[in-house]
Amino acid sequence: MTNLWAIIRKDLLEIFRARGTYFYIPGMFLMSTFFFFSYFALYGQIANEKPDVILATTRVFLNGMGYMLPMLYALFACNLSSAGLVFEKQKRSLESLMATPVSIRRIWIGKSLSATLSALAIAYGASIVAYCVIALAEVYPKVHKAIAPHGLAFLTALVLVPLTIFTISLLVSYIQLVTRNPRMGNLVYGLLLLVSWGALFLASFYLPALGISVDYYPLIFVGLIVVFGTVAYLCSRALTKEKVVLSSKG
Amino acid sequence: MAMGPASASSAIRLEGIHKHLSGRHVLDGVGFAVEQGDIFGCLGPNGAGKTTTIRIMLGLLRADAGTVTVTGRDPAEDAARARVGFLLEADGLYDDLSAWDNLDYYARLYGVRDPGGRIAEVLDGAGLADRGRDKVSAYSKGMRQRLAIARAVLHSPDVLILDEPTAGLDPGGQVEVRRMLQDLRERGTTVFLSSHNLDEMQRLCNRIVLIHGGRIRLYGDLESLAAGSGRRGAVIETSAPVPDEVLAALRQEAGVSADRDGAAVTVSGGASFEVPPVVAFLVQKGIRIEQVTKQQDSLEDLYVRIEAEARAGAAAGGAPGAGGRR
Ligand SMILES: Nc1ncnc2c1ncn2[C@@H]1O[C@H](COP(=O)(O)OP(=O)(O)OP(=O)(O)O)[C@@H](O)[C@H]1O
Numbered sequence: 303m304t305n306l307w308a309i310i311r312k313d314l315l316e317i318f319r320a321r322g323t324y325f326y327i328p329g330m331f332l333m334s335t336f337f338f339f340s341y342f343a344l345y346g347q348i349a350n351e352k353p354d355v356i357l358a359t360t361r362v363f364l365n366g367m368g369y370m371l372p373m374l375y376a377l378f379a380c381n382l383s384s385a386g387l388v389f390e391k392q393k394r395s396l397e398s399l400m401a402t403p404v405s406i407r408r409i410w411i412g413k414s415l416s417a418t419l420s421a422l423a424i425a426y427g428a429s430i431v432a433y434c435v436i437a438l439a440e441v442y443p444k445v446h447k448a449i450a451p452h453g454l455a456f457l458t459a460l461v462l463v464p465l466t467i468f469t470i471s472l473l474v475s476y477i478q479l480v481t482r483n484p485r486m487g488n489l490v491y492g493l494l495l496l497v498s499w500g501a502l503f504l505a506s507f508y509l510p511a512l513g514i515s516v517d518y519y520p521l522i523f524v525g526l527i528v529v530f531g532t533v534a535y536l537c538s539r540a541l542t543k544e545k546v547v548l549s550s551k552g
Numbered sequence: 553m554a555m556g557p558a559s560a561s562s563a564i565r566l567e568g569i570h571k572h573l574s575g576r577h578v579l580d581g582v583g584f585a586v587e588q589g590d591i592f593g594c595l596g597p598n599g600a601g602k603t604t605t606i607r608i609m610l611g612l613l614r615a616d617a618g619t620v621t622v623t624g625r626d627p628a629e630d631a632a633r634a635r636v637g638f639l640l641e642a643d644g645l646y647d648d649l650s651a652w653d654n655l656d657y658y659a660r661l662y663g664v665r666d667p668g669g670r671i672a673e674v675l676d677g678a679g680l681a682d683r684g685r686d687k688v689s690a691y692s693k694g695m696r697q698r699l700a701i702a703r704a705v706l707h708s709p710d711v712l713i714l715d716e717p718t719a720g721l722d723p724g725g726q727v728e729v730r731r732m733l734q735d736l737r738e739r740g741t742t743v744f745l746s747s748h749n750l751d752e753m754q755r756l757c758n759r760i761v762l763i764h765g766g767r768i769r770l771y772g773d774l775e776s777l778a779a780g781s782g783r784r785g786a787v788i789e790t791s792a793p794v795p796d797e798v799l800a801a802l803r804q805e806a807g808v809s810a811d812r813d814g815a816a817v818t819v820s821g822g823a824s825f826e827v828p829p830v831v832a833f834l835v836q837k838g839i840r841i842e843q844v845t846k847q848q849d850s851l852e853d854l855y856v857r858i859e860a861e862a863r864a865g866a867a868a869g870g871a872p873g874a875g876g877r878r
């Protein structure tokens with residue numbers, strides 16, 4: 303356990319020390335503005351409605367945000383962190399790490415966890431800013447009522463999204479560990495992204511059409527976690543240090 | 553000297569190691585034992601299989617056949633590497649972190665007690681005490697290498713495995729690294745190192761193994777290897793050229809080969825060659841001797857000869873050489 307935390311701690315320290323991170327984070331926050339714009343477009347249509355309508359509409363919007371926003375940023379940031387693994391493999395500090403008493407599975411899990419954690423930090427940061435702007439700065443002065451997303455949205459944002467990101471991160475880092483070409487990892491990452499967004503998109507399209515409430519959205523995440531988690535488990539059985547060493551350059 | 557069974561307490565022990573990589577027979581029955589307290593040198597040309605051997609000793613690669621133990625355990629077991637320190641071909645340092653943070657990371661991985669104190673200690677030992685907070689990206693190659701060795705000894709390992717620790721260093725840097733290794737030897741750490749630098753090996757190591765084309769060509773105690781490798785002799789300078797009949801008698805009675813070059817005679821013989829009887833013989837024949845210089849094969853002579861033999865063997869289709877196919 304201690305060395306797992308050591309790996310995560312060092313990775314976060316490294317991300318924090320790298321200059322690129324300080325360009326990346328504001329960039330991520332800037333991107334979240336499109337969420338506000340879509341809300342303000344909606345708000346323009348309901349601004350003159352009764353407070354109840356404003357509240358109900360905003361809550362639906364915030365629920366959706368709980369599902370989508372963390373997922374969106376976490377996925378992008380997860381890609382950034384897997385680039386860290388590729389770099390560590392190229393510089394061959396990974397080979398040294400593998401010669402310490404740490405098992406290859408711990409290294410894999412540690413790297414994926416630090417990717418997940420740094421991604422989530424950015425995602426939650428962006429979500430909190432978005433919530434403050436919409437619920438506190440915009441809606442509260444008008445209706446004088448605090449507004450919070452649905453409990454399921456919280457559950458999704460705090461549990462299901464992190465697990466989804468973690469399993470995706472496991473798969474992407476596995477590919478980065480055992481293949482020589484980092485583009486393979488990027489390809490797999492792109493595919494997982496497509497699958498995840500495809501599932502979410504289809505759900506948002508078909509669930510309401512089937513008369514199922516959008517509150518069942520979290521089930522999509524559960525499905526993704528089960529599928530990705532199973533594949534990651536199968537990968538874990540095939541992972542060896544030799545595979546990592548022989549797929550490294552030099 | 554003999555490749556007989558090593559004692560059970562050997563620090564590192566390889567027996568009959570075979571390894572194929574991409575269809576090439578990279579290690580072909582490699583076996584040797586490093587005893588506790590040894591500074592053990594692994595020599596060999598590029599592509600000989602030194603790094604592959606080291607990777608197997610660190611559990612990074614699995615041997616196809618044979619057994620390997622380090623401090624009595626299989627290095628593929630993760631916990632078995634807790635008492636082993638290492639430095640690989642790439643130093644594996646993190647450029648974006650300070651020297652201190654680099655060491656702190658490994659201190660955590662090894663569960664070093666009192667990490668702060670120990671880090672300060674090894675930084676000092678590497679002559680980097682005042683540069684500990686600098687990012688490693690600002691370090692010279694020599695400083696990096698010293699830092700990497702400091703990292704390797706951070707957890708006070710029993711066995712240290714180093715892949716070409718002085719490669720790419722200027723002479724001053726090499727001296728620094730050798731000084732660190734000698735300090736370690738004095739503290740009783742067993743050191744296994746690979747190198748191309750024969751002179752360095754001769755100065756540092758007490759025992760060596762020479763690998764060529766994935767096979768062991770020479771193995772044992774450095775002193776007795778040099779002594780037992782055949783060529784031992786002396787150059788005897790005389791006041792006047794030695795007469796032919798004295799030379800002939802010397803060859804016959806002392807059983808040595810002797811060649812005259814002006815007022816000097818070069819004598820040489822096998823492992824049992826001794827200088828005093830030859831000198832006594834010449835004096836007895838009334839030869840005046842000005843100076844005697846003992847000659848012994850250097851490691852370089854040995855290396856060059858063995859490499860040539862290995863090449864010749866490979867060319868004759870005998871031993872599979874470095875590029876031998878399965
Ligand atoms: N990943 C690999 N895949 C295929 N062949 C490899 C691999 N790594 C090493 N080899 C081959 O194994 C042989 C031994 O390589 P190794 O790196 O062990 O040599 P070395 O003695 O360390 O050489 P050097 O002095 O250049 O470091 C070489 O012929 C090399 O081409």
Ligand SMILES: [Mg+2]
Pocket residue numbers: 602603604641715
């Ligand atoms: Mg090598």
